[in-house]
Amino acid sequence: MTSHLPRPADFAPPPDAAVRAHWHEADRAARRERLASLRRRLTSAGLDAYLGVRPEHMRYLTGFALAAGEEKVAGHSGQFLVGLEEVIVLADSRYQIQARREASEARIEPVGYDLPARWPALLASLGARRVAVEAGFISQAAWQRLAAAAPAVELVPVEGWVEESRARKEPAEIERIRAACAVVDRALASLLPEIRPGVTERELALRLEWLIRTGGAEALAFDVACLAGPEAALPHGSPGERPIRSGEVLLFDVGAQVDGYRSDMTRTLFVGEPRARDLALYELVSRAQAAAFRALELSLEPGGARPDGRTTDAVARAVIEAAGHGEHFGHGTGHGIGLATHELPSLSRTAPTTPLPSPTVFSLEPGVYLEGETGVRIEDLVLYDRDGRRVERLTRFPREVLVVGG
Amino acid sequence: MTSHLPRPADFAPPPDAAVRAHWHEADRAARRERLASLRRRLTSAGLDAYLGVRPEHMRYLTGFALAAGEEKVAGHSGQFLVGLEEVIVLADSRYQIQARREASEARIEPVGYDLPARWPALLASLGARRVAVEAGFISQAAWQRLAAAAPAVELVPVEGWVEESRARKEPAEIERIRAACAVVDRALASLLPEIRPGVTERELALRLEWLIRTGGAEALAFDVACLAGPEAALPHGSPGERPIRSGEVLLFDVGAQVDGYRSDMTRTLFVGEPRARDLALYELVSRAQAAAFRALELSLEPGGARPDGRTTDAVARAVIEAAGHGEHFGHGTGHGIGLATHELPSLSRTAPTTPLPSPTVFSLEPGVYLEGETGVRIEDLVLYDRDGRRVERLTRFPREVLVVGG
Numbered sequence: 001m002t003s004h005l006p007r008p009a010d011f012a013p014p015p016d017a018a019v020r021a022h023w024h025e026a027d028r029a030a031r032r033e034r035l036a037s038l039r040r041r042l043t044s045a046g047l048d049a050y051l052g053v054r055p056e057h058m059r060y061l062t063g064f065a066l067a068a069g070e071e072k073v074a075g076h077s078g079q080f081l082v083g084l085e086e087v088i089v090l091a092d093s094r095y096q097i098q099a100r101r102e103a104s105e106a107r108i109e110p111v112g113y114d115l116p117a118r119w120p121a122l123l124a125s126l127g128a129r130r131v132a133v134e135a136g137f138i139s140q141a142a143w144q145r146l147a148a149a150a151p152a153v154e155l156v157p158v159e160g161w162v163e164e165s166r167a168r169k170e171p172a173e174i175e176r177i178r179a180a181c182a183v184v185d186r187a188l189a190s191l192l193p194e195i196r197p198g199v200t201e202r203e204l205a206l207r208l209e210w211l212i213r214t215g216g217a218e219a220l221a222f223d224v225a226c227l228a229g230p231e232a233a234l235p236h237g238s239p240g241e242r243p244i245r246s247g248e249v250l251l252f253d254v255g256a257q258v259d260g261y262r263s264d265m266t267r268t269l270f271v272g273e274p275r276a277r278d279l280a281l282y283e284l285v286s287r288a289q290a291a292a293f294r295a296l297e298l299s300l301e302p303g304g305a306r307p308d309g310r311t312t313d314a315v316a317r318a319v320i321e322a323a324g325h326g327e328h329f330g331h332g333t334g335h336g337i338g339l340a341t342h343e344l345p346s347l348s349r350t351a352p353t354t355p356l357p358s359p360t361v362f363s364l365e366p367g368v369y370l371e372g373e374t375g376v377r378i379e380d381l382v383l384y385d386r387d388g389r390r391v392e393r394l395t396r397f398p399r400e401v402l403v404v405g406g
Numbered sequence: 407m408t409s410h411l412p413r414p415a416d417f418a419p420p421p422d423a424a425v426r427a428h429w430h431e432a433d434r435a436a437r438r439e440r441l442a443s444l445r446r447r448l449t450s451a452g453l454d455a456y457l458g459v460r461p462e463h464m465r466y467l468t469g470f471a472l473a474a475g476e477e478k479v480a481g482h483s484g485q486f487l488v489g490l491e492e493v494i495v496l497a498d499s500r501y502q503i504q505a506r507r508e509a510s511e512a513r514i515e516p517v518g519y520d521l522p523a524r525w526p527a528l529l530a531s532l533g534a535r536r537v538a539v540e541a542g543f544i545s546q547a548a549w550q551r552l553a554a555a556a557p558a559v560e561l562v563p564v565e566g567w568v569e570e571s572r573a574r575k576e577p578a579e580i581e582r583i584r585a586a587c588a589v590v591d592r593a594l595a596s597l598l599p600e601i602r603p604g605v606t607e608r609e610l611a612l613r614l615e616w617l618i619r620t621g622g623a624e625a626l627a628f629d630v631a632c633l634a635g636p637e638a639a640l641p642h643g644s645p646g647e648r649p650i651r652s653g654e655v656l657l658f659d660v661g662a663q664v665d666g667y668r669s670d671m672t673r674t675l676f677v678g679e680p681r682a683r684d685l686a687l688y689e690l691v692s693r694a695q696a697a698a699f700r701a702l703e704l705s706l707e708p709g710g711a712r713p714d715g716r717t718t719d720a721v722a723r724a725v726i727e728a729a730g731h732g733e734h735f736g737h738g739t740g741h742g743i744g745l746a747t748h749e750l751p752s753l754s755r756t757a758p759t760t761p762l763p764s765p766t767v768f769s770l771e772p773g774v775y776l777e778g779e780t781g782v783r784i785e786d787l788v789l790y791d792r793d794g795r796r797v798e799r800l801t802r803f804p805r806e807v808l809v810v811g812g
Contacts, residue, residue: 067629067644068475073748074642093736094641097777113756135547140539141565143546159547206619213612219629223473235500236480238473330499342479350519371503 006189006398012182014216015258019175023259026172027063031105034061037165039084042132047156049128050082051146054137056339057162059260062089064103068219075113080106083126090115115142116149123153132158160344167336167344167357173261174383177337177361178394180217180263181381183256185397187211188267195404197246197271201226201239204250212256221255221262221341232268232375235331235367246272246405249374255341262341264363265395266379271405281325281368281376282401288319288366289378289399292333292347296384296391306386309334309351316366317349325368334363337381359385361394411598412804417591418584420622421664425581429665432578433469437511440467443571445490448538453562455534456488457552460543462745463568465666468495470509474625481519486512489532496521521548522555529559538564566750573742573750573763579667580789583743583767584800586623586669587787589662591803593617594673601810603652603677607632607645610656618662627661627668627747638674638781641737641773652678652811655780661747668747670769671801672785677811687731687774687782688807694725694772695784695805698739698753702790702797712792715740715757722772723755731774740769743787765791767800 015023038061042050052058058078059065066078077095080103081088091099092112099108111118123131133143135157147155169177190211195204205226212220226239229248244250250271255264268282295315299307313333320329332348335341338361345356347364356362362384367377380395421429444467448456458464464484465471472484483501486509487494497505498518505514517524529537539549541563553561575583596617601610611632618626632645635654650656656677661670674688701721705713719739726735738754741747744767751762753770762768768790773783786801 069628070642072746073628097640098643133546135550136545138546139542140544140546140549141541141563144541144563157547157550206616210612210616222475222479223625234503236476237504340478 005192005402005404006185008186008189010189011185011396012179014183015179019179020259023172023176026170030170030172031061031063034165035082035087038082038161041161042082042084045132045156047130047132048084049123049126049130050132050158050161051079051134051138052082052162053079053134054162056166056343057134058089060162060166060339062087062103062106064089064091064099064106065260076111076115079115081122081126081128083128086126088122088126116145119146119149120153123150128153130154130156132156132161134162135159163344164357166338167360169338169359169361173338174359174361174394176259176261177263177381180221180256180258180261181265181394181396183212183216183258184254184263184265185395187215187256188252188254188265188397190215192402192404195244195250195269195271197405198243200241200243201228201231202241204244205239208252208254212254217256217258219257221257221264225251225253227251227375228271230372230374233369233371233373234375235369235377244271244405247275249278249376250404251375251377253377253379260339262337262339263381263395264337264341264379265381265397266365266367266377267397267402268376268378270401270403272403274401274403278374278376279401281370281374282378284320284323284325285366285368285376285378286399288316289364289380291319292316292364292366293382293391293393296382300386300389300391306355308353308355309345309347310349310353312356313347313349313351316364320366320368328368328370329366330369331367333366334382336360336362356384358387359383411808411810412591412595414592414595416595417802418588420589421585425585426665429578429582432576436576436578437467437469440571441488441493444488444567447567448488448490451538451562453536453538454490455529455532455536456538456564456567457485457540457544458488458568459485459540459548460568462572462749463540464495466568466572466745468493468509468512470495470497470505470512471666482517482521485521487528487532487534489534492532494528494532522551525552525555526559529556534559536560536562538562538567541565569750570763572744573766575744575765575767579744580765580767580800582665582667583669583787586627586662586664586667587671587800587802589618589622589664590660590669590671591801593621593662594658594660594671594803596621598808598810601650601656601675601677603811604649606647606649607634607637608647610650611645614658614660618660623662623664625663627663627670631657631659633657633781634677636778636780639775639777639779640781641775641783650677650811653681655684655782656810657781657783659783659785666745668743668745669787669801670743670747670785671787671803672771672773672783673803673808674782674784676807676809678809680807680809684780684782685807687776687780688784690726690729690731691772691774691782691784692805694722695770695786697725698722698770698772699788699797699799702788706792706795706797712761714759714761715751715753716755716759718762719753719755719757722770726772726774734774734776735772736775737773740771742766742768762790764793765789
């Protein structure tokens with residue numbers, strides 16, 4: 001049990017302007033290879049254009065970045081076409097200025113809600129006849145309307161093409177995920193002295209959000225989860241007006257976004273004197289996470305097999321199952337992270353058995369949930385870099401038992 | 407020009423627990439009629455089930471509410487099936503407890519990512535053979551997988567069914583939009599004394615968000631826009647690290663969420679001595695908005711024609727076009743609002759010419775944007791209730807010229 005609480009100064013400071021300028025330049029340079037990679041895939045599939053509708057892909061391939069949720073009111077703005085020679089970004093009057101600023105290498109076309117009307121001319125301008133379409137993200141209705149607007153053009157459903165590229169992280173992408181982890185590490189360390197019985201989950205969640213968003217992040221990666229006592233048994237619960245009480249666990253699941261890239265961390269703290277039941281669960285979950293991490297390390301030793309998402313999940317799960325809590329660990333062990341909070345690779349019972357990409361970043365987050373009683377989850381982001389022969393926790397906040405508000 | 411700035415106490419206080427309990431009960435009662443209405447539509451189309459995938463519909467029809475953005479990581483959790491007798495809500499282990507709590511009248515099925523595998527059995531349990539599917543929201547890939555999983559079941563694309571119901575607002579829905587407006591009115595009034603040259607857009611946006619989220623709202627409706635000077639020309643811009651300066655306009659576009667329901671307001675303030683150019687634009691935009699509002703009022707007088715979204719837009723647009731700024735008003739005049747920030751009805755050049763629903767709530771938000779120079783938008787939410795013979799601004803924050811930070 002730790003008596004020394006971590007302090008903000010234990011963690012890296014937020015990125016300065018020079019670092020951000022470097023990321024900006026790295027992205028601009030990387031987009032050429034990202035697009036070249038997509039075009040090679042198009043060509044080898046006999047296709048001549050790619051219609052992208054997923055906001056993260058737009059940012060990755062064009063530089064144009066909508067704010068979170070903005071795609072719901074943007075119509076087709078922000079969607080894009082990659083031809084073999086040219087990139088087109090769609091942007092209606094609301095987004096024209098921003099698109100020209102951020103997607104400076106693309107042709108900006110003033111399309112808002114009328115894509116079907118413009119579709120034949122846009123394809124003709126690219127000389128495209130067989131178009132890959134992000135079938136997992138375009139709606140069935142939009143697909144039908146595009147098909148009807150240009151019957152001579154073949155729409156070919158593709159899934160996961162850009163996701164596969166995104167799963168392999170460039171150095172400047174890893175730097176940003178690392179920075180997003182450090183913002184959260186510092187913010188949670190700043191919050192610790194403010195945790196006292198009587199304060200509500202919602203107050204702590206708001207305060208932590210404030211510390212993150214004034215501490216180097218442009219946004220949260222997702223709403224802060226702050227769940228006390230029995231509420232910690234809801235793996236995706238929301239903070240409520242419940243005052244926290246001594247003797248309860250206090251679970252934070254929290255992520256930041258730094259220059260588009262996300263972090264994701266869960267810590268389960270103890271408010272006042274821990275209960276033996278909760279300590280035992282904590283020790284179990286911690287062992288499960290350490291086992292998965294160790295298996296990744298061992299895979300880098302001479303003769304180590306390339307790990308996959310299913311076997312890595314199984315390593316953590318086996319620890320929890322052996323303690324009789326298998327049924328209380330309903331979710332997967334981890335997920336990739338980057339421009340989206342959840343992306344490839346997946347680490348779960350149903351994950352593919354193909355080797356993990358490399359270098360890549362994913363969470364390791366086993367948990368045990370006893371409905372109506374308590375819950376424990378411990379989540380770190382991990383860099384897995386096979387060629388670089390390293391497995392590294394990007395989350396630096398301590399994993400030891402921490403007692404707060406005593 | 408106003409010298410009296412509005413104060414927080416000018417506006418309604420946030421809802422108390424009794425009001426919230428009333429809303430909860432009203433929803434529970436209303437869901438029966440909402441479902442009955444959907445089932446009548448199913449029956450008259452010869453269909454026997456409805457697959458819903460849009461989070462707002464899930465909340466409206468079942469009571470189960472995902473947090474904003476949660477649907478991106480929830481898989482099929484939160485999607486639902488309305489049969490002629492029964493409602494099924496899909497929820498994997500992460501959401502089981504919450505779903506049972508919130509959608510207490512539904513059957514909860516533990517489906518996370520494997521809907522195609524469970525699809526035939528789920529339909530059989532409802533006795534369904536012809537299923538309406540939300541084609542505007544389900545992905546093309548998901549549609550194809552469901553079609554392949556149960557080839558004997560007919561999938562029928564439908565769009566706008568639930569949206570049409572949602573456009574007509576129940577009394578308890580209007581109360582919540584009104585409450586969400588008041589939270590923002592109060593918060594912006596609280597912020598006014600803190601606006602000074604030198605403070606950044608981002609600082610003001612964060613502070614305003616804090617006031618909203620500690621002032622009765624559970625969330626923002628969307629990220630706060632706070633745009634100074636030339637940045638106000640970006641209708642969907644994001645606040646930056648730019649210090650605001652005397653002599654510039656300062657545009658806030660901001661909305662709150664209260665018990666799921668949204669508000670949306672834009673105010674363009676003047677920092678220090680207004681420039682004549684900006685005052686003239688303000689007066690123009692204000693006249694355009696007033697003209698649309700007056701046209702709605704006139705439609706309620708004896709013999710008044712039922713207004714539609716296209717003609718209401720045209721009334722505001724004509725004022726701006728007559729001043730030679732038509733090309734600087736690129737977006738529509740307004741949009742419906744409720745569980746989503748943008749919903750039916752639409753008020754724009756391409757809006758349908760069918761009569762506006764009633765009672766309904768929408769924004770009136772004309773704007774003029776001079777790229778690189780300045781921008782002005784004024785946005786209020788308006789209740790249009792034809793049978794109740796009233797057109798009422800739910801936004802109460804003053805629309806007069808307000809000078810701050812002087």
